Amino acid sequence: MRLFYTTIFTLLLSVTMLNAQSYFNGKFKIQTYTYADREFTLxxxxxxxxxxxNLKAKYFATDAYNQYLDWKSxxxxxxxxxGAFSDGWDSDAKPVGLCVDNGKxxxxxxKAEMDGMVIIYNGAAQQGGIAVVDMDKKYVTVENPYGSKNYEQYDPRDNAIDRTNFLNWxxxxxxxxxQTQLVYSEKKSDSENFGNTSFGDKRERRYLAICIKNGIVHHVVVDVPEAIKLMEGAQRTKEVLDYDGFxxxxxxxxxxGDKNVMYxxxxxxxxxxxxxKGSNTDAAKIENATNLLIYYKD
Structure with a gap:
């Protein structure tokens, strides 16, 4: 037990905040930390x-820029x-795995190896919220229809009938x-989450974390610009979020990806x-995006 507390104390001493900005009465914050010889921007x-x-999330899965232009007013x-991985580089490429884009x-x-189901709500009281399900651990539960208090469970990854019913919902x-890769799930043990931190090529990483802080749900995008392996980056990201009280x-x-859009x-x-990181900076322009994850306020 003493070793555990010593390890935590060492972690707390080794994380350093470089800078911070806050907007809209603190609802949108940007904080950059150094930890383990890398920068992590939250x-x-x-x-x-x-x-x-509240602040809201929106996602466009395909033809993203044109959808964005029609919506942003x-x-x-x-x-x-x-956001999700796509099956090509063109703007009309499709996300890999199950996908419904704003009701279509x-x-x-x-995708059998993707354990995360992400649902982004586009209306009613949950508008702009994100629900995540670890499909390795539980079924996807939805209210069908909204407001009915009638809940149904589906296994859309492994059951064909459930998949059809879930997409219809x-x-x-x-x-x-x-669908996406969950690199950390509260439903999994530490060994399940971070048993192989050497997995994945070294490259810039960006993660989306769903967290609770002081009883409030937070969505936190974490950018790690220095090259790092996928699961090592996920573990370090989790540690920085823990340090910040999430x-x-x-x-x-x-x-x-190759385009690496971020505004x-x-x-x-x-x-x-x-x-x-390449010479063609046009690649990082929103006009060329295959899909877009957006945060906004009305």
């Missing part, structure tokens, strides 16, 4: 408040990045949903961060 979106005042855009089924074929509910529920791997509100306007 883009923290609070879900505090009702549907009219009257909204203040705070952050944009890529895009991909009916599950996604269409009727007008939600967005997709109770981490899930961490998902986001696709930086962020700087207090005045939405600024392209140009995280793309």
């Amino acid at each position: 883009y923290d979106f609070s879900r505090e408040g009702d549907v009219n005042t 009257g909204k203040e855009i705070l952050f944009i990045t890529a 089924t895009i991909n009916k074929f599950p 996604g269409e009727s509910a007008g939600v967005t949903l997709f 109770n981490v529920l899930y961490i998902m791997n986001l696709d930086t 962020c509100y700087n207090g005045s306007y939405l600024e392209n961060q140009y995280p793309y």
Whole structure:
């Protein structure tokens, strides 16, 4: 037990904050830490408040830029990045695994090795919220229809009938949903989550964490610009989030890919961060995105 506390104490001493910004009464915060010889920038979106005042997530799975242009009027855009992995580089590429895009089924074929089901709500009291299910550990539970208090469970990854019914629910509910890699799940043990931290090539990483802090749900995008292996980066991200006081529920791997789109509100306007490492910076422009994860306020 003494060794455990010594380890935690050492971690707390080794994390250093470099800078921080806060907007909209602290609902959107940007904090950069150094830890384990790398920088970790946390883009923290609070879900505090009702549907009219909280910060919201939106996802466009395909033809993302045109959908974004049609949708963005009257909204203040705070952050944009890529989300799920796609089956190609063109703007009409489809996400890998099961996907419904704002009520339209895009991909009916599950990805067996992807354990995360992500549901983004586009309306009603849950608008802008994200639900994540670890499909290795439990079924996907949905309310069908909304407001009915009738709950149904599905196993869409491994059961064909459940898959059809689940996609039908996604269409009727007008939600967005997709499969992804869970690199951390509260449903799994430490050995299940981080048993192989050497997995994955070294590259820039970006993760989306769903967390609780002081009883409030937070969505936190964590950018790790220095090259790191997938699961080592996930473990370090979890440790930095722990240090910052978050109770981490899930961490998902986001696709930086060849285009590596990332824009962020700087207090005045939405600024392209140009995280793309090659010479063609046009690749990192929103116009060329295959899919987009967006945070905004009404």
